[in-house]
Amino acid sequence: MAQLRREKKSFDRLGADVVLVGLGSVEQTAAFKERFNVPFPMIADPEKRLFEAFRLKQASAVALLSAKMVFRGVTAMAKGHGMGVPQGDVRQLPGVFIIGTDGRILFSHHASGPADHPSPDVLLDVLSSESAT
Amino acid sequence: MELDIHAIGQQAVQLWDHSQASLGDFWRQKPLVLVFLRHYG
Numbered sequence: 001m002a003q004l005r006r007e008k009k010s011f012d013r014l015g016a017d018v019v020l021v022g023l024g025s026v027e028q029t030a031a032f033k034e035r036f037n038v039p040f041p042m043i044a045d046p047e048k049r050l051f052e053a054f055r056l057k058q059a060s061a062v063a064l065l066s067a068k069m070v071f072r073g074v075t076a077m078a079k080g081h082g083m084g085v086p087q088g089d090v091r092q093l094p095g096v097f098i099i100g101t102d103g104r105i106l107f108s109h110h111a112s113g114p115a116d117h118p119s120p121d122v123l124l125d126v127l128s129s130e131s132a133t
Numbered sequence: 134m135e136l137d138i139h140a141i142g143q144q145a146v147q148l149w150d151h152s153q154a155s156l157g158d159f160w161r162q163k164p165l166v167l168v169f170l171r172h173y174g
Contacts, residue, residue, distance in 0.1 A: 015164065017162075026151055045148045103157070114171055
């Protein structure tokens, strides 16, 4: 989230909108947006309809308790990122998609684990390539 | 199996401010980066 926020101007420059989808209710989503100063629109998807439509998977218990995940959690806390009681399905894996104005999926990333996400640079490269065509 | 992006685009979604939109509305004007979060907390 912090990485995306830092790159907001880059996304703006490339003429793309960033929208986040969360598992919480509308109220939880609004609270999250305010708490973390999220500069992007957010969709509340508590019934996971969009998660399912995009075929995002769920993590196994082993993946959730991996040393890498624990390390990332501790590192995030050390950097001052908030770590409260998780709201939503903690097994749900994230994902990122870039969809063009013609409805083509330009990029898709179905996370293989809780800590698996593409860097903003990868997303910006896709958008940059698309805008150059 | 490919995603049925046309059907997905017609889905009504609820925004953080209680407004509603069709998901496809987000990509018809500009490319959309759609980021699915794991959970809040």
